[in-house]
Amino acid sequence: MDDAAITVRGLTNRFGKTTVHQNLDLDVRRGEVLGVVGASGSGKSVLLRSIVGLQRPAAGTIDVLGTKVLTDAPGDTPADGAKAVQNRWGVMFQDGALFSSLTVRENVEAPMREKLSLDAATRAALADLRVAMVGLPATAGDLYPSELSGGMRKRAGLARALALDPQILFLDEPTAGLDPISASEFDILIRSLQKALGLTVFLVTHDLDTLHATCDRIAVLAQKKVLVTGTMAEMMQVDDPWVRSYFHGPRAHAAQPQAVH
Numbered sequence: 001m002d003d004a005a006i007t008v009r010g011l012t013n014r015f016g017k018t019t020v021h022q023n024l025d026l027d028v029r030r031g032e033v034l035g036v037v038g039a040s041g042s043g044k045s046v047l048l049r050s051i052v053g054l055q056r057p058a059a060g061t062i063d064v065l066g067t068k069v070l071t072d073a074p075g076d077t078p079a080d081g082a083k084a085v086q087n088r089w090g091v092m093f094q095d096g097a098l099f100s101s102l103t104v105r106e107n108v109e110a111p112m113r114e115k116l117s118l119d120a121a122t123r124a125a126l127a128d129l130r131v132a133m134v135g136l137p138a139t140a141g142d143l144y145p146s147e148l149s150g151g152m153r154k155r156a157g158l159a160r161a162l163a164l165d166p167q168i169l170f171l172d173e174p175t176a177g178l179d180p181i182s183a184s185e186f187d188i189l190i191r192s193l194q195k196a197l198g199l200t201v202f203l204v205t206h207d208l209d210t211l212h213a214t215c216d217r218i219a220v221l222a223q224k225k226v227l228v229t230g231t232m233a234e235m236m237q238v239d240d241p242w243v244r245s246y247f248h249g250p251r252a253h254a255a256q257p258q259a260v261h
Contacts, residue, residue: 009025012058
């Protein structure tokens with residue numbers, strides 16, 4: 001697929017005797033927001049972790065931005081090219097996963113310290129820019145995670161994910177735990193940043209409002225694979241019990257706002 005930012009083929013993940021994924025295939029197109037949904041235990045976060053190299057699959061291949069980050073070779077480890085492509089993505093974990101002993105600014109600077117050769121003043125200035133980009137006040141840079149609300153921690157985690165000016169953004173349940181107003185504001189933020197920066201976004205979620213507001217396509221994980229991918233309109237036509245229940249249930253009918261574009 002020529003326009004694919006991420007290509008996954010034959011992915012298999014096992015934990016002991018439990019197989020989470022079996023011969024899973026997925027394409028994520030450049031410049032799209034792909035929402036990944038599925039029942040609890042379907043391996044949504046495991047798939048994300050496999051792509052970014054935090055989970056070693058039992059089998060399969062993964063290409064990111066034209067670079068192989070996983071091959072089927074036994075004992076294979078990412079080559080230098082694969083390590084380099086890691087600078088071209090950012091990851092936001094649930095609740096931000098911030099370092100509690102660092103300020104927001106220092107958290108955002110952390111990837112820069114590891115990956116870039118920049119002086120302290122430049123790092124701080126770039127970190128403050130990222131803080132502003134995600135809608136946090138300038139004063140937030142001096143605060144510690146314990147001093148932030150849940151929504152502010154999410155935004156700080158997003159600022160850190162954007163630290164290296166990535167091409168791909170991985171978001172793991174970005175609106176989980178937020179009140180409806182904060183969640184809606186975060187959806188709008190994600191979509192506006194995606195458009196402004198030309199990002200490809202891989203978004204794990206269970207939030208139907210987020211799917212409606214931000215996603216170009218949706219991938220449904222079921223039966224240890226990607227059962228179906230398509231637009232929201234196409235999901236409404238899928239003849240599968242879980243998909244019908246998810247997209248046609250009471251919550252689905254309540255979660256149909258106008259998409260944010």
